[in-house]
Amino acid sequence: MTTPTTLTSPAPPAPSVPPAVRLHDAVASRGGRPVLRGVDLTVRPGEVVALLGANGSGKSTTVKAVTGAVPLERGTLELFGTPLARFRAWHRIGYVPQRTTAASGVPATVREVVSTGRLPLHRLLPFRRADRAAVDRALAAVGMLDRARDGVADLSGGQQQRVLIARALAGAPDLLIMDEPMAGVDAASQQVLADTLRAEVARGAAVLLVLHELGPLEPLIDRAVVLRDGCVAHDGPPVPNTGLHALPGHDHVHPHADHGHEHDRPRGLLS
């Protein structure tokens, strides 16, 4: 894919460039139950960070905190060096929420859904040719340009996920946040996702991925952050060919069962 980009240097950014995401000591609760108990998370430009953890470990809440959807009770959040309260450049963020479908109660075409990704750029002004071209590029990037006029409800689950990714790409974001993009996605769409991530990183974008396990995206990931019970249990390079399921002591049925047991797991990851 030959996407014309605004950022032309894929080289690692200078140290003076602020990180895309800097979450420090984040504490948050949902429905009165504490979910994050002091999470630190940094994503730098050109970096792919995977957020891993069992169900209920706080992955999705962390992402929602980063997008401002869940308020922090303690701690700080900076996006591109700007505190959340003063952050206005939402067009720099492309978000793929955790969803199983792109359809709603009324039919909509693939192009109509992806076009909403341009809203932060054209705002109240009319949709222009540049917006249309950007939507075409985003659709081409995920291999859905030939389906642009089809209804999203007629697509398979993997294709709908690709539409949601294209919607996030339409604004040419500097930070791409994806919540479980691999859930219910077929092999062809997984390959499209991997290629898209590679192209976005080459462009200089930062990527934050929520994953249940590393899986086929593992070679792309620079850093894995593992959450457990709302705390960071590991922050470092991913261990090759190791998903959470392969870790010793990983228990899918009772993720909170035994605390002594759980403290062994970070060591297991690093060993």
Place this chain on the structure above:
Amino acid sequence: MTEMLSYDFMQRALIAAVLVGITAPAVGIYLVQRRQALMGDGMGHVAMTGVGLGFIFQTSPVWMAVAVCVLGAVTMELVRARGNQRGDIALAMLFYGGMACGKLLVSKSAQAGAGSLESYLWGSILTVSPADLATIGALGAVVVAVTLGLRRQLFAICQDEDFARVTGVPVRLLNLLLAVMAAVTVTVAMRVVGLLLVSALMVVPVAAAQQLTRSFAATQAGSIAVGVLVALAGVTGSYQLDVPSGPAIVLLAIVVFAVFGAIAAPLARRRHRDTQESGPQVCDVRLPGPERVDATTPAPSAGLAQ
């Protein structure tokens, strides 16, 4: 037909019908998109309290209904936005409280028993006054300007609220604006189809149009066309056949829904034939394995019996 058009009241009725035929589906499509199709029905119930207040204070029931309905709509939106698990219970309190309160207020007012509440419940388009028409026109213009002018923004928040919030769209403000527009539409349509059938004109044209469309834009245009068509035909029919206009309009809309439903499947098949040339007509892949044995051959069952 020309005789019908020569009456002032019929001219006003037809203009009011066109206005409602445009505004109700224009707002309703967003409620259907968000799977809140019955929200308009609840607002109709709440508006009854406004009508009752208008009766008590001897002021215009329409403006009182607008005020109460906007308040109710904002409350509903706040309940929805909080994502409260008991939200449906709170809405039930609001709906039935609004209806009971309305009837109670009307019964205590000076006009009690005159049957005038009936005209708000079922609509009385033939008694639309010039002042009513001016109100309907002004409110309808605002609703159309907002729902068509902000269609990209409203589409985004109703399609995927989580995503819209991260794109920096003022989701809360737009949600409240949509709720207020729905409330205004309910009161605009009140004189034409009545509070009990208001929601039908917001939902049924959309449901009818979307059986034939694949895009949101086409659904919006189609539903407004259906809305105008059934409103005009309903009012004309109610004049010619001497039946109430509200039920006539709603039943016509349901007929259109049924007709569109009947022709949707053949149309979709034709569209698929035109666009998709790839793939064989029938499965011609031979699966590996032993040849199928005729049911009359006893060999397999004999093998099983051993």
